[in-house]
Amino acid sequence: MMNFKTGLLSLLVFCGACSQVAQKEDIVKDSFDFAGQQLKFAFTTIDSVRVKQIEAGSKKKLVSPRTIDDDGSFKMVASKDWTSGFFPGELWYMYEYTKDDYWKSKAQEFTANIEDQKTNGGTHDMGFKMYCSFGNGYRLTQNTAYKNILLESATTLITRYKPTIGCIRSWDHSRDKWQCPVIIDNMMNLELLYWAFKETGDSVYYDIATNHARTTIKNHFRDDYSSYHVIDYDTINGEVLHKHTHQGYNHESAWGRGQAWGLYGYTMCYRETKLPEFLTQAENIADYIFTNPTLPDDMVTYWDFNAPNIPNEPRDASAAAVMACALYELSMYNVEKATQYKQWADTIINNLSKNYRAPLNGNYGFILLHSTGAHNFERDAPLVYADYYFLEALLKKEKLEKEGTAIL
Template sequence: MKFKTGLVSLLVVCGACSQATKEVDVVKDSFDFAGQQLKYAFTQVDSVKANIPEEQMKRKPISPRTIEDDGTLRLVASRDWTSGFFPGELWYMYEYTQDDFWKKQAQEFTANIEDQKTNGGTHDMGFKMYCSFGNGYRLTHDAVYKDILLESAATLITRYKPVIGCIRSWDHSRDKWQCPVIIDNMMNLELLYWAFKETGDSVYYNIANTHARTTMKNHFRDNYSSYHVIDYDTITGAVLHKHTHQGYNHESAWSRGQAWGLYGYTMCYRETKLPEFLSQAENIANYIFTNPTMPEDMVAYWDFDAPGIPNEPRDASAAAVMACAMYELSMYNTEKSAQYKKWADTIVESLSKNYRAQLEGDRGFLLLHSTGAHNFERDVPLVYADYYFLEALLKKAKLEKEGTAIL
């Protein structure tokens, strides 16, 4: 009798061990969570809108960006550089589920930022319009979306400065810079490559390539880390300053800046097949993933040179962007493919297991522990972390099923 009792106990324990070690489908698990969490996010958005004073409603707050220090949800207007990410998340939910509920929600939130198609005062046209209308057009082939995107691309190239060979980034802080160009701008080139493919007009292709080459020449150090801001002389095109605006200091490697460069040059190679862009992407990847301050879970500290590591905030948003890039980069180098994918998988699994927000909590965001800059949005949820996390999951799923990470 004792033997039988012991055997039963052993089987129970073994069964529990089997359940505990059962491999979780990180893509399905994360999208199931995202579906519940984003439905909760809708209630939070509605609640904030219902309590905004009428005079503030004139600024039309529409999309979540982060959680404020006092715990409230921060909504932003269409002009904010982050306004396209929440609609983009909804398009990714539709892509994964094929559920028209998500399509309808995506269409509604996307429509809220159409007015940005003629906003020539920003370089963030790709972030705003391509992440929203671009994903919408890719998934629906809505001709209206195509027209909006083409107008957005035409607006973006009005900021191109031929004497410099770059698209101007900011118009603010004119007492500090003449013509600032930030590494983030590499992400906005995808809209131009798309416009070239749609129209056949080489002006888009040439501007994108020239911007990428000028950035490659002036933004990067010998170790392939990147400065954040390069300031150019508007008359001669000469480099005036090499600065940061969001990193630890001018000579440090701001983590999300490194991620923008990695993703940007990987995308440029996809669109052009020019070896110089692939080489740049791989060199940036090597800097990032062999960096002595990169943690084991591959979720970088907010700056690779932050002085208080390991007691510095992480940046889940930088990690998510890096994962997106590495899944795609793994397609282009057979010798390093497995290592590249392993790094991306480590990030995705870490984010899913250890950086996830509370279900029906944290104002509906998906991930915690992102950092916007050295002096704001430190260790908070950020909407673009969620967007690129979902993108990374889609890329992982498609790469493993079809052999391509291109959505």
């Protein structure tokens, strides 16, 4: 009898320990709990910055966090900055996960701050700014005002389309260097156009997005499916003038986040069009990334696959988070590789969660550390878009495991 009781007690203790381990391994819940605490801490930092602005008599309106500068200071940006939509997007993701109206209210507050960008025809980053903020807001609330803002944003974006080239122009700066630069990042802004097509039935949005994606396949990618960062086109005849990698190690290197933009972009394009060429492109990019000899074991990529001092080079958690988002969705479209794609994504998310998080109530409320903006700025720093895509990947992971779809 004593042995039975002892055995039963041991079994109960063991089961309790198993339960605790299982609870600890709920990475999605743990990460969102942590993110909630960090974002609340970020609000206090944001408030203090605004108070200092008022005291200094500054008229510049700073709306969203971006990073921590080299001098250790907290950097916020105005609505025109390409990163201004990510922080409100994070707040919408917090609302989506928690269903707590506190986060809805905060998301609405920060989203409203960038409405003025809906008519900013001087930027190609309309998707990053408006779809990550108003787009998530509309998806979660069906607010008609948000829908109208998004449609106006899409209409503004297509004014940058160059029919002779078949692409949406990216930057307007550095005209002494490029005639019509198109960057791989621009693939991410096409989702806004596909959304506008579905909402309006106007094929102009679909055609521009699809033409841009096809032209990018033709000119941005090397034979091994790595991509250049910037393709410069002749504005008269549409011919390629230069192939550059502006934010990577050198022009022939594979900039880490550039590869991530391509992977996510073509996965999304396949979802929206069901054109096999886009699925094939996404799969080939995935193969390049995840069979690359310089990809570290934790699958959190270095800032450039060809950086000269690997393994003593900065990582880019933002690129890894974007890759994970894409992989969760890509696993839906290829039965044979589904398990492999999800395992790669899970490896990234597990490692970001365990080894790349900021200290609680530290680093001004950013969630992840160790991202890299480019070869000469924001090296090994927190970046707001790393946090945004980390939360998106967590939501996609949970939805895929519970519902069989990673589409939010």
